[in-house]
Amino acid sequence: MPAFSYQALDSNGKTQRGVLQGDTARAVRGNLRERGLNPLVVEEVREGSAPGTQPLLRRRGLGGAQLALLTRQLSTLVGAGLPIDEALGALSEQAENERQRGLTMSLRARVMEGASLAQAMAEFPDSFPEIFRASVAAGEQSGRLAQVLEKLADHAEARDALGQKILAALAYPLLLAIVAVAVVAGLLTWVVPQIVGVFQNLHQALPLATRALIALSAFLRAWGWLLVLVLLAVLVLARLALRSEATRWRWHAVLLRLPLVGRLVRAANTARATRTLALLSSSAVPLLDALAIAAQVVSNLPMRDALKRAALKVREGSAFSRALGESGQFPPVALRLIASGERSGQLPRMLEEAAAQQQRELDRWLTALTAVLGPAVILVVGAIVLFIVLAILLPIFNLNQMVK
Known part of the structure; x- marks a missing residue:
C-alpha cells in the first residue's frame, strides 16, 4: 500500500500532520475520520511533487x-x-x-x-x-x-565529511573577512568623519594620507549604497552567467589553473570519482556503467568531460589508467595507483587507496589554506586600521609642531 501524508484538524482545532498507509486517499481519509480527525489534505508521498501543502518530500531530498x-x-x-x-x-x-x-x-x-x-x-x-x-x-x-549497503553508508559518510571539512576550512576566513569589512566600513562612515572634521576647520594643509582618508570617507557616505548595489548586481550577473554550461566550463578551467585552489579542486574531485568507482566496482557494477555514474559526482566540468572521454576510450579497448592519463586532468599518483590495480587485478582496492591518498592531500592543503587565509585577513585589516590611525594622528603631530 502506498504512503500518504496528511494534514487534519483534531477536536481542539489544532493541525495534525503525519503519514499513513492506505490503498487510496479516500481510505486514508476514512481512517482519519475514525480517529476523530477532520482531514484537510491527503496526498500520496512522492518526491519531486510541486511545493504546496505537502511538507514531506519536496524537491529537496535527504541530506x-x-x-x-x-x-x-x-x-x-x-x-x-x-x-x-x-x-x-x-x-x-x-x-x-x-x-x-x-x-x-x-x-x-x-x-x-x-x-x-x-x-x-x-x-x-x-x-x-x-x-x-x-x-x-x-x-x-x-x-x-x-x-553493499554498508559500503554505501561508508561512502555517504565520507562524502558528507569531505563537504563538512571544506566548509569548516573556509568558514573562519570568510567570517573574519565579513566582520573586517563591516568594521572598516563603520570606521570610515561614522567614526572618521567626526574626527577629521576638526582638522578641516583649522584651514591648514593636511597630509596626503589624511586627505585620502577624508575623500574615501566622503565617497562611502555619499555613494556607499551605490557600491553595495553594484556588488550585488555583479554577484547576480555572475550567478546568471554560470547557468550557461560553456561559461561554467571556462570558469572551472580557470579554477584548475589557480595555484592553491586548483590543487584543492583537483584533489576533491579525484577523491569523489575514485571512491565512487571503488564502491561500484566492488559492488560488481560494470566499469563502463561505473564511469558514467562517477562522472556525475565530479563537480568540475573539465574533469567530468575528461572522465567521459576516458569512458569512450575504455569502450574502444583502451586501459582505464591510460585513457584517464591522456586528459592530463587527474593527479599522476592516482593514475599510477589505478594502473597498478589494473595490472594486479585489484582495481577496487587500488581505487579506494587512490581516494584515500587524495583525501590526505586535500586535508593537507586545506590545513595550509586555513593557516594562510586567517592571518592574511588579519594582516590586511591591521594594515587598513594602521593607515586610518596614522591619517588621524599625522595632523595632530603637525599641529603640535606648529604650536612649539
Missing part, C-alpha cells in the same frame, strides 16, 4: 548525514536477516521526522507491491543518487545487499 544514517541502519537490519519490507517498517517506526518516515513507508509500500529495493529507490532520485540505485541493484542480484 548527506541522514542518507548515511538511513543506509547504515538498513544495512544492519538486512545483515541481521530481516526481510527488506520488515527492515523498512522498523526504520519508519523509529524515523526522526515526518520526511524520513514518509520516505521509508513509501519504499516499504513499493517493495511489498513486488518492486526491488533499487526500483523503489528510483522513484526518489533526489534522496537516492544513481550510485545508490546502481549499487543496490547489483547487491540484490549478487546476494550481497547487506555488504
Whole structure:
C-alpha cells in the first residue's frame, strides 16, 4: 500500500500532520475520520511533487548525514536477516521526522507491491543518487545487499565529511573577512568623519594620507549604497552567467589553473570519482556503467568531460589508467595507483587507496589554506586600521609642531 501524508484538524482545532498507509486517499481519509480527525489534505508521498501543502518530500531530498544514517541502519537490519519490507517498517517506526518516515513507508509500500529495493529507490532520485540505485541493484542480484549497503553508508559518510571539512576550512576566513569589512566600513562612515572634521576647520594643509582618508570617507557616505548595489548586481550577473554550461566550463578551467585552489579542486574531485568507482566496482557494477555514474559526482566540468572521454576510450579497448592519463586532468599518483590495480587485478582496492591518498592531500592543503587565509585577513585589516590611525594622528603631530 502506498504512503500518504496528511494534514487534519483534531477536536481542539489544532493541525495534525503525519503519514499513513492506505490503498487510496479516500481510505486514508476514512481512517482519519475514525480517529476523530477532520482531514484537510491527503496526498500520496512522492518526491519531486510541486511545493504546496505537502511538507514531506519536496524537491529537496535527504541530506548527506541522514542518507548515511538511513543506509547504515538498513544495512544492519538486512545483515541481521530481516526481510527488506520488515527492515523498512522498523526504520519508519523509529524515523526522526515526518520526511524520513514518509520516505521509508513509501519504499516499504513499493517493495511489498513486488518492486526491488533499487526500483523503489528510483522513484526518489533526489534522496537516492544513481550510485545508490546502481549499487543496490547489483547487491540484490549478487546476494550481497547487506555488504553493499554498508559500503554505501561508508561512502555517504565520507562524502558528507569531505563537504563538512571544506566548509569548516573556509568558514573562519570568510567570517573574519565579513566582520573586517563591516568594521572598516563603520570606521570610515561614522567614526572618521567626526574626527577629521576638526582638522578641516583649522584651514591648514593636511597630509596626503589624511586627505585620502577624508575623500574615501566622503565617497562611502555619499555613494556607499551605490557600491553595495553594484556588488550585488555583479554577484547576480555572475550567478546568471554560470547557468550557461560553456561559461561554467571556462570558469572551472580557470579554477584548475589557480595555484592553491586548483590543487584543492583537483584533489576533491579525484577523491569523489575514485571512491565512487571503488564502491561500484566492488559492488560488481560494470566499469563502463561505473564511469558514467562517477562522472556525475565530479563537480568540475573539465574533469567530468575528461572522465567521459576516458569512458569512450575504455569502450574502444583502451586501459582505464591510460585513457584517464591522456586528459592530463587527474593527479599522476592516482593514475599510477589505478594502473597498478589494473595490472594486479585489484582495481577496487587500488581505487579506494587512490581516494584515500587524495583525501590526505586535500586535508593537507586545506590545513595550509586555513593557516594562510586567517592571518592574511588579519594582516590586511591591521594594515587598513594602521593607515586610518596614522591619517588621524599625522595632523595632530603637525599641529603640535606648529604650536612649539
